[in-house]
Amino acid sequence: MIFIPMSADIETETKCAICLEDLDNQQTHKLPCGHTFHTTCQIIWFRNGNVTCPTCRSSNNIGSMPRNRLRRNQTAFQIMSQRARRNDAPLPLKRAYEKYKKAKDRETSLTKEITTLRNNTGKYSDIDKQIKALRRKKWSAWRIKLRLHREISNLCEVITVFG
Secondary structure: OOOOOHHHOHHHHHEOOOOOOEHHHOOEEEOOOOOEEEHHHHHHHHHOOOOOOOOOOOOHHHOOOOHHHOOOOHHHHHHHHHHHOOOOOOHHHHHHHHHHHHHHHHHHHHHHHHHHHHOOOOOHHHHHHHHHHHHHHHHHHHHHHHHHHHHHHHHHHHHHHHO
16 A cells, blocks of 8 residues: 655645635745645634644644634734745835834843842842833833734735735
């Protein structure tokens, strides 16, 4: 008996497994598991709450985030963040992604500052005040990062429809 892997099937490589149309006539995106679909089909698939590949049901496409904390627009964000790094990416997408990276870096640096401050010795009340101030800044940076995450995910729908 000869086993032929699903990825070797010619029909699956030339057709989108979601809409069953040819992949040649629209923009496509390849998931980490190796399967390729229309970008719009993927967005609809993952926004409907599916977290696995439509072809192989692999769940490595959602990254290292636990399933219970997965945002519904995470895959749209991943698609757009990959597209934002390309040279031909739309300017609004590039700008939004740069702002997102800055906000994420700011949140990370504030987390490190809080950790460093916790390990310091000194008057407890002074250190506690500094930690509380840093926590407020960190949560502010986190909210900005989350807003930009949503904005980039929403750009996915706009760019796909109009671009």
